[in-house]
Amino acid sequence: MSRKIVKGAEAMAIAGKLAKPDVVPAFPITPSTTFPEKMSEYVACGELPNTEFVPVESEHSAMSAAIAASATGARTCTATSSQGLALMHEMLFIAAGMRLPIVLFDANRALSAPLNIWGDQQDSISERDAGWIHFYGENAQEGLDLMLMAFRVAEDKRVLLPTMVGIDGFVLTHTSEPVDVPEQKAVDDFLPQYKAEHCYLDPERPTTVGAFAPPEYYMETRYQLDEAVHSSGPVIDEVFADFEKRFGRKYSKIEYYGDRDAEVVFVAIGSLCGTLKDWIDEHRAKGQKVGLVRIIVYRPFPFKELKAALANAKIVAVVDRSISLGYGGPVFSELAAAFVNDAKRPLFKSFIIGLGGRDIKLNDFENIYNAASADLKAGKVNEKMHWVNINKEML
Amino acid sequence: MYEVRFHGRGGQGAVTAAEILAVAAFSEGKYTQSFPVFGVERRGAPVAAFLRMDDKAIRARYQIYEPDAVIVLDPSLISVVDVSAGVKSDGVIIINTTKHPSDFNFDSKKVVTVDATGIALKNKLGSATNPIVNSTILGAYAKVMEIMGKKGKTGINALLDAVRYKSPAKKEENVAATKEAYETAKV
Numbered sequence: 001m002s003r004k005i006v007k008g009a010e011a012m013a014i015a016g017k018l019a020k021p022d023v024v025p026a027f028p029i030t031p032s033t034t035f036p037e038k039m040s041e042y043v044a045c046g047e048l049p050n051t052e053f054v055p056v057e058s059e060h061s062a063m064s065a066a067i068a069a070s071a072t073g074a075r076t077c078t079a080t081s082s083q084g085l086a087l088m089h090e091m092l093f094i095a096a097g098m099r100l101p102i103v104l105f106d107a108n109r110a111l112s113a114p115l116n117i118w119g120d121q122q123d124s125i126s127e128r129d130a131g132w133i134h135f136y137g138e139n140a141q142e143g144l145d146l147m148l149m150a151f152r153v154a155e156d157k158r159v160l161l162p163t164m165v166g167i168d169g170f171v172l173t174h175t176s177e178p179v180d181v182p183e184q185k186a187v188d189d190f191l192p193q194y195k196a197e198h199c200y201l202d203p204e205r206p207t208t209v210g211a212f213a214p215p216e217y218y219m220e221t222r223y224q225l226d227e228a229v230h231s232s233g234p235v236i237d238e239v240f241a242d243f244e245k246r247f248g249r250k251y252s253k254i255e256y257y258g259d260r261d262a263e264v265v266f267v268a269i270g271s272l273c274g275t276l277k278d279w280i281d282e283h284r285a286k287g288q289k290v291g292l293v294r295i296i297v298y299r300p301f302p303f304k305e306l307k308a309a310l311a312n313a314k315i316v317a318v319v320d321r322s323i324s325l326g327y328g329g330p331v332f333s334e335l336a337a338a339f340v341n342d343a344k345r346p347l348f349k350s351f352i353i354g355l356g357g358r359d360i361k362l363n364d365f366e367n368i369y370n371a372a373s374a375d376l377k378a379g380k381v382n383e384k385m386h387w388v389n390i391n392k393e394m395l
Numbered sequence: 396m397y398e399v400r401f402h403g404r405g406g407q408g409a410v411t412a413a414e415i416l417a418v419a420a421f422s423e424g425k426y427t428q429s430f431p432v433f434g435v436e437r438r439g440a441p442v443a444a445f446l447r448m449d450d451k452a453i454r455a456r457y458q459i460y461e462p463d464a465v466i467v468l469d470p471s472l473i474s475v476v477d478v479s480a481g482v483k484s485d486g487v488i489i490i491n492t493t494k495h496p497s498d499f500n501f502d503s504k505k506v507v508t509v510d511a512t513g514i515a516l517k518n519k520l521g522s523a524t525n526p527i528v529n530s531t532i533l534g535a536y537a538k539v540m541e542i543m544g545k546k547g548k549t550g551i552n553a554l555l556d557a558v559r560y561k562s563p564a565k566k567e568e569n570v571a572a573t574k575e576a577y578e579t580a581k582v
Contacts, residue, residue, distance in 0.1 A: 005414070005421055005429075030434075117434050139454075170433035171456050176414055177428045178421055274454030357433065361457045 001247075003180050008140035008172035011179045012079065012105040012165070013038035015147035017048060018187040019103070022074035022194075025054035025065035027084065030117045031169040032107035035079035059084035063091035063102075070100035070162075071209055073196030075151065077102065081169060082109035085123045089130075095162040096131025096225060098210040099199070101154035102162040104132075105147060108270065108321075109169035110356040118357020119169035121270060122322040125298075125330050131225050133163040133232055134298040136269045140179050143167040145249055146296070148182070148191060152239045155194045159232045168271040168321075170357060182247055190246050233300050253297035254305045258284065262291035263314035264372050265346075267306075267335060269295045270321060272353065272360045279365040290369065295331065303338050310339075313346040315381070317372040319388075321354045328352075328385045347381045353388040364388050397547040398459045399536075401444040402478050403468035405437045408529030411561060412466065413444040416533055419549045419557035420448045428453040441476050448547060464547055466536060467491060468511070468528050479504060489539060491532050505543075509535035509580050518572040520565060530558045530569040534576030542582045551577050 006014065013035045016024065024043075026036035036055075043053040054069075056062045059080050070076040080088060085106055095102050106124045110116040124134060135150060137143040143165060150163040167173060199209055213221055233253070240251040257273075258265075258280045266276060273294040283290050293309045295302065310316055318336075320329030327333055332350035339345040349372050354360040368388060375381045399416065403409030410431045417427040428447040436442055445459040461481040470492040472478060479488055479501035488501055491511035499506045511528040521527035533554055540548040554577075555570050562569040 005418055005427065168456075171430075174433060175428060175430035175456075176417055177453070178426060271456045275456045277454050359457050361460075362455075 001180050001182055001186075003178050005176050006140065006179050007034065007174055007176050008143055008167050009034035009107060009174065010038055011140040011144040012147055012167065013042075014179075014181055015144040016077050016079075016105070017042050018182065018184060019075065019077065019148060019151050019191055020048065020193075021051055021077045023052050023054065023066070023069035023076045024078060025056050025062045025069065025076075026078045027056050027059050027062045027080070029059065029081045029084040031109060031119075031173040032079045032081040032084070032105065034173065035105055059087040060091060063088040063095065066102045067091060067095050067098065067100055070095070070102045071098060071201050073194070073200035073202075075155070075194040076100075077104065077151075079105040079107070081107040082111055082117075082123045085127060086111060089127065092127055092130040092132060092162070094210060097221065099160040099225075099228070100162055101151075101160055101194070103147065103150045103154055104162065104164040105143075106164050106166045107169045107173045108166045116356040117169070119171050120321045120355045120357070121166065121168070122355070124164060124166045125322040127164075128299060128330065131161065131229060132299060133159075133161050133229065133236070135163065135165045136296055136298060137165065137167045137172070138271055138273050138294065140167070140172055140175070140177050141249070142296075143172065144179055144181070145243065145247070145251065148187060149239050149243050149251070151191050151194075153232060153236050156235050156239070157197055159228065159235050160198065161228055161232060166270070171271045186246060190243065229300050233302070236297055251296065252305070253295075253302040254309055255294040255296060256291065256309050257294065258291035259289040260291065261312050262289040263312075263376060264317065264369060265291040265293060265310060265313040265315075266317045266319055266365070266368070267293045267295065267331060268319040268321075269298065269331065272319065272321065275360055275362060276365050279362045282362070283369070301334060301338070306335065306338060307342075310346055315347040315349060315372050315376040317349050317351055317368050319351045319353050319368065323352050323355070347375060349375055349381050349386065351386045351388050358389060361389070396447060396449045396453070397464075397545070398462045399446040399448075399464045399466065399547060400459050400462040401446070401466045401468065402472050402476055403442055403444070403529070404472065405440045405442050406525070407468050408527055409442050409468055410436070410444045412468065412529035412533060413446040415530065415557045415561045416446055416536070416549065416554070417448075418561060419554040422553045422556065423550060425449065426451060426453050432458065441472055462486060463545070464489065464536070466532055468532060470494070473499075487539060487543065487545070489532065489536055491528050507535065507539050507580065507582055509576055511535065511576060514572050514575050514579070518568045518575070520568055520572055530562065531572040531576045533558070534573035534578075535580035538577045538580040539582055
């Protein structure tokens with residue numbers, strides 16, 4: 001293991017390199033571009049002698065090529081962001097429907113219009129229904145580690161699902177910080193060469209995959225795909241545990257930070273949780289209790305873990321860095337729905353934060369905490385969605 | 396935690412300056428985090444970069460609004476950007492200029508000046524119209540931190556190694572300029 005200073009996007013490329021993929025089809029888009037740049041460099045410099053880098057003409061083609069490569073049993077990864085992921089949209093569903101263990105690094109970024117290259121999680125959260133496993137890191141180290149684990153989970157024959165790993169655009173992708181880079185040998189042991197066993201394209205053994213399914217068959221394929229995403233949960237736990245044993249860094253589907261008996265608990269995803277942890281430490285130093293549940297695995301949705309973690313919460317402040325327009329925060333709506341049939345459940349309050357790279361500051365969490373605490377005191381939630389740090393003069 | 400904000404113009408190497416200092420602090424066992432103001436990098440346009448240094452892992456992900464130190468690579472920025480914004484009362488502002496500290500007044504905050512442009516050009520870093528001063532001014536930073544006994548202190552040898560490591564070309568010229576600024580900076 002060596003520790004070095006790298007930008008988050010390069011940490012993702014280092015993970016991609018350590019995984020020794022067979023095929024990397026990619027099309028550059030800010031802020032994920034470092035990934036294809038570095039991967040093509042590794043290939044050109046002979047550091048990945050068995051990898052084919054395919055510079056395609058669009059993200060739709062990148063995912064199409066990834067599907068084709070993965071369908072032959074090749075270890076395949078790619079990277080994209082924002083509009084690029086949106087352009088992949090139809091192919092994402094095909095990758096999942098064909099049960100192809102493609103790994104994708106998404107540099108989380110806002111969607112147009114207006115054009116905005118900065119960070120939020122709208123791009124990948126909008127793809128939550130595609131049948132992919134979703135991992136989200138809080139920092140560059142987690143991005144690298146989750147990327148390595150994504151290959152193990154995706155390629156596990158009990159799973160065989162495409163997996164995307166998101167880290168926040170710019171705030172993580174373009175920030176330089178120390179990252180522990182595992183040794184190649186240790187990664188090779190953790191992540192042996194992928195050998196497709198089930199259904200793959202081979203001229204010596206002709207099969208058809210991803211074929212036509214009329215109404216008599218289609219629904220069963222969806223049922224099985226849904227089952228597959230749900231049942232990947234225990235495999236994810238197993239891979240996280242094995243990773244910890246080998247590399248010493250502990251991962252779980254959700255992370256609980258702060259006081260276990262706190263009445264006000266935040267729920268959030270990604271890099272903003274780092275700042276939030278700093279705020280929580282300051283807040284606890286004043287003798288007040290507060291907790292944070294950070295979602296690392298968003299698909300499969302960690303129902304069991306979230307319910308256990310929020311068992312003592314009186315009000316849950318769900319902080320979404322994306323929005324389902326015309327409804328509200330996606331994580332808020334899913335989390336609230338997960339509790340809807342429970343007799344005992346906390347109050348839920350929705351906050352929208354940091355869209356399009358709006359800086360997320362310590363004071364924002366103070367405001368969220370105060371709004372949630374006021375609702376708790378009143379015994380009912382003011383259901384108006386709370387837009388954090390919005391400039392009302394511009395509305 | 397010690398926080399530094401860099402002001403420069405696109406192409407002057409403010410972002411690289413933050414990265415060099417990060418590498419130096421990291422080599423001395425510190426945790427670091429460096430990043431630019433994202434997405435505004437255009438040649439000649441005002442840019443800013445940030446560096447956090449701490450003894451423990453850094454989790455904060457917002458821009459630096461209350462820096463302990465500010466480094467100004469281009470004095471012409473002072474009339475365009477409020478370089479002293481939010482600087483802590485015991486903070487320090489290091490400016491690349493031929494002027495004297497008493498020529499500046501930022502609410503009586505400590506000002507240090509260094510002719511980084513002169514030193515850089517003497518060491519053949521960049522051209523008269525586009526001098527590369529990022530490595531040079533860090534020499535002054537190291538001296539200032541040392542003399543003032545600040546938490547942002549970085550050993551000169553660690554800094555020179557970082558300059559050598561991060562310089563894509565003219566490694567020894569960059570090292571010589573950094574050293575000269577370290578030796579001649581007046582506090």
